[in-house]
Amino acid sequence: MPSNNTASSSAAGSSDSSTTRRNSKRPKYSKFTQQELPACKPILTPGWVILTFLVISVIFIPLGVVSLFASQDVVEIVDRYDNDCIPPPSRADKVAFIQGAANKTCTRTIVVPKKMKQPIYVYYELENFYQNHRRYVKSRSDAQLRSVRDENQIEGCKPEDDVNGQPIVPCGLIAWSLFNDTYALSKNNQPLNVSKRGIAWKSDREHKFGKNVFPKNFQMGNITGGGRLIPNVPLSEQEDLIVWMRTAALPTFRKLYGKIETDLQENDTIHVVLENNYNTYSFDGKKKLVLSTTSWLGGKNDFLGIAYLTVGGICFFLALAFTIMYLVKPRRLGDPTYLSWNRVPGGGR
């Protein structure tokens, strides 16, 4: 806001003082105040630009290849079971089946295509499940999870905040909709141990979920959502819940179910006995069981490799194109004849 105290406002004041003040404010020389700091002024000469693009492509293409290899090294088995685990007679009304009391046990058989080195991660994958929905993602109380003292902090948890005035621990839609399919794996008819320890982030176990916070009034409301919790185990040890409460940002996501700490050989047959409890049928969500190894880049994901190759390729192409352009149509940089006012005298505008 300009302070426009004009002639008149200071007229009654003293002109003399303002003059002397101004004189005393005579500026001192410094490179900053004179805007004369030494500066590097790069310009885009063809040489530099072409070189830059070449360098980028030279870095990106090998990186792409490496990423692609890393991704290819990962062995991943994906088994979609949501449809198959509904007995054929019930497939007409899957929602009724899943909400009904019928036996939901289901057996799947998976063949290992390639040798898998331990640790092998067992994930469940949900598709079309909006953990990032605004109503959903905010429906939790971190304070309550952390400390038993704050168990009444349930403001954000509506509509799963209390039962008859008693706070639900853990409250909110996220906890309430806990995924509750279970998998029991066996390799070549030998039970395969799926370790459930350490599947959640260490920081979550230690700092976000209290050691003295126990489930209370959980799934006691009028509607039952997803899974139940073991009543006498503190939340910090209920790792399935901790994993589930790390909400996914995308509607398709995988969450860690457990780890297999033995290698799997090629053509090993794995039988999975699963309890198909979780309702994804009302919104056509897919459920998949995923067994996967990891590389230094994470799981199987070709995207980075392909993207790197594409960008590297484009850069190489650009470098080539600019070189050709430079050779075919050289142009002198800073040729003053391009300045129109040098051509037309006096034609500034």
Next chain:
Amino acid sequence: MKRFVYINDDEASKELCCDNRISNTKYNLWNFFPKNLLEQFSRFMNQYFLLIACLQLWSLITPVNPASTWGPLIFIFAVSASKEAWDDYHRYLSDKKANEREVWIVKHGIKKHIQAQDIQVGNIVWLRENDEVPCDLVLLGTSDPQGVCYVETAALDGETDLKTRVIPSACVGIDLELLHKMKGVIECPIPDKDIRRFDANMRLFPPFIDNDVCSLTIKNTLLQSCYLRNTEWACGVSVYTGNQTKLGMCRGVAEPKLTAMDAMIDKLTGAIFVFQIVVVLVLGVAGNVWKDTEARKQWYVQYPEEAPWYELLVIPLRFELLCSIMIPISIKVSLDLVKGLYAKFIEWDVEMVDQETGTASYAANTAISEDLGQVEYILTDKTGTLTDNKMIFRRCCIGGIFYGNENGDALKDTQLLDAITSGSTDVIRFLTVMAICNTVIPVRSKAGEIIYKAQSQDEDALVAAAAKLHMVFVGKNANRLELMFNGVMIRYEVLEILEFTSDRKRMSVVVRDCQNGKIILLSKGADESILPSACAGQQTRTIAEAVEHYAQLGLRTLCLAWRELEEDEYLEWSVKFKEASSVLVDREWRIAEVCQRLEHDLYILGVTAIEDRLQDGVPETIETLRKAGINFWMLTGDKQNTAIQIALSCNFISPEPKGQLLLIDGKSEEDVSRSLERVLLTMRTTTSEPKDVAFVVDGWALEIALKHHRKDFVELAILSRTAICCRVTPSQKAQLVEILKSCDYRTLAIGDGGNDVRMIQQADIGVGISGREGLQAARAADYSIGRFRFLKRLILVHGRYSYNRTAFLSQYSFYKSLLICFIQIFFSFISGVSGTSLFNSVSLMAYNVFYTSVPVLVSVIDKDLSETTVMQHPQILFYCQAGRLLNPSTFAGWFGRSLFHAIVVFVITIHAYAYEKSEMEELGMVALSGCIWLQAFVVAQETNSFTVLQHLSIWGNLVGFYVINFLFSAIPSSGMYTIMFRLCSQPSYWITMFLIVGAGMGPIFALKYYRYTYRPSKINILQQAERMGGPILTLGNIETQPRTIIEKDVSPISIMSTQPKNRSPVYEPLLSESPNAIRRSFGPGTPFEFFQSQSRLSSSSGYTRNCKDN
């Protein structure tokens, strides 16, 4: 409405209550907050932010913590408010100083010393010499027996000459003692702001003369802020006090100026706002549809069946909040900050310090620096702005002998000094005329030096020169003049003064030599008015040649003449003169006629030559700025010939045959309209020719033209690149500014005197020259500079850089806000159009306030071209003038860039962090880091010159981003706990970042290179030329060529020396003249006179062609 002021009567004046407290402050302690808040919220942007902040308080719809908006909002408001408070505090301090000044007043018959603020209406105030008048007074008595006193009114109207004020007739002859006990009543109008009128009556109570009501005029007043000069004491009764004084009423609140750039930014903001509304509506509808079709099936979301009435509004409002970031809250802070810095750069610039006085440039208005770069019209005052307004006596020719030709300074010419010591009659007479043929008042300062107060600078120069030549004008006491010549006191008695008028072009005094009682007529004036009256025997050829010679050198010449009068002749004439002076009709003409009868048979003593120096570098400055495409108009109160002469000498107009002057004149409506049409016709036909066409108009014709032919005149204003308007009043100057502004031109008005204040305030940018005419203009102006030539630097360097920097900064601010906003919008499509924010509150707040504002702030020291290059190629300013760097199409480029970058960041993030990695906090941070990386590279790419600061801020900011996030990641209670540590330990995170930078910057870099090399803008070409060290100097030979300055012995003025026939005897007291005189000087046939003098100036046809049309 009337006001009755009872002199010296505390009781009776009580009801007028108002004390003399001056208050310029905007706020006081109590109303500061409400008033300041109200003011701030009158701006659209602030209302918008407040609305957003309030909406965020509704937790159902807010995607983020309300603090993310409230924090910055409160910060911004606090900054603005404290700045206002600071300014107001300073105003308060200066008021306080004025209010607590001590003055003498009379209370209950006793003189008392009180503070100025305690003066009541009706008090008698005593002033001593050089005191400032504390409030509006009606004069009651002075130290002068005749009741006269002198005041300087510079602070009021900018006129530096002393004005006389007289006591009312009723008070004449009142004893000093009685003044204390004086009682009476003044009937005066209620306070108004007319400083030229005061229509009141006074009646004194017994024992004073009580017979009559005595009328009062402005002549009987002492107005606030004037200074009492040359008078020992004066006293008066206060009639208006405090803020009700004439000055106080004049005090207008100057409207805050808005730059063209601000207007453009506002427009773009408006466009973004509309875009935002559209997005919100589309997403709102989509969200509601999705909710009803899909979300109902999603049991885990538990949408209630029964919804409150506002349910439909919730999703659109959520998106409104999510998109509110589109209009960056930081832009206002950033712009305020950088604008402040631009202003500081102007003040710090050592190249814009007036070496003579040591005055630095000063930017009173810190908000309009960008406008300097967009100036299209400069309206300039002449005297004191283009010229130094410092007349210096240089040469003279006495009795055919030239003095001062050798060294260019007659004062040091030994020949002349010898002639003085030897007592040559002619020389002594010459000096006498120089010393006393004038209206100068000598004032003795405390140190004993004599200071001359003159109405015209010419007279001042002559008297001062005479004093240096031992003819010292020592004192003026009523009609007694005292001269000190070589230590001998010579006394003269002034009998008559035959005043100067512009059609007489001369002035004379009749004095009686007190030594021998002889009556002498002393005359001085322009050669064409003096020479014809020479006495029969005298050869005037040498005189005419001298005049010719001096005029060629660009000096202002005056002829001095002398005649002894017979007693009878004088007495006879004196009667006629008195008679003529008292006629009511056509008085001026009658007086002129009578004067004519006395001014004949003059003995011509010689010629004086005075230099009215142009300020240094004026022609170069004008030429450079012309090249930059800026049009110049000269608005002056001076007369036509002088104006044209100065215009020629400072490159304002070109001499024939390149230039052409068109005259608009006439005293009646038809005349003016005819000449206006003719000029317009010529203008239209010559616009295609590369010719400098200028029109000349005087104040009288201008008034008619504006009244009756405004449309034509506006068209003329658009067509004409140059104009000279002479004899214009301050309000006409302002009117002309208004006309140009109404044609959507950016105007800059530059002036130095009080008469330029209105024009300066009216123009988009007002520049004041802190020159000799006081600081009036400088105070009213947005910028004050010491010399005219600094204008070049102010516009080409500071204005241009400011424009470029703001253009980048503002568009960049929108770019980064749009970038993050687009990502949010894209994310909403994969989060069930429910309005989830991908980023957490802390990040959102810090993104605008910290992460992205620091690097861009350093663009205030970015320079696209070096100062020298710009000075050599001023044409480059065109980019700023035409707004090439900030307009809807450049903005569209930035918009597209942010859309592209948002796509790159979003697509790469959600694919690289898919499946098991798609954790909300992590994904948000990956996307945010992507934005930060990209913006760092965008800033780097758009930076033209990298200084240490740039590197520090761009890369330091990137490091800072990680440091800040590491800190947040270390706090267990924050949502981001450990996130950043986890990410930074993953190779995939870094790989993703590189990919984002490569994919985001590659195409943009390639495009920039292509444009830069194959479709370069002029700026690019100059950049290339500058940095390749190429031969740019060979082409733009603008300043390398030294100006052809005269022959060796001549002072800087005339470039016209090439035209041998040019001359211009200019003699003109400033600030005199009535409109009548102007009219008369352009009687029938005067256009010819004008063209005759012009055709002397230029041999070929240009000017005369018009003349024939006449």
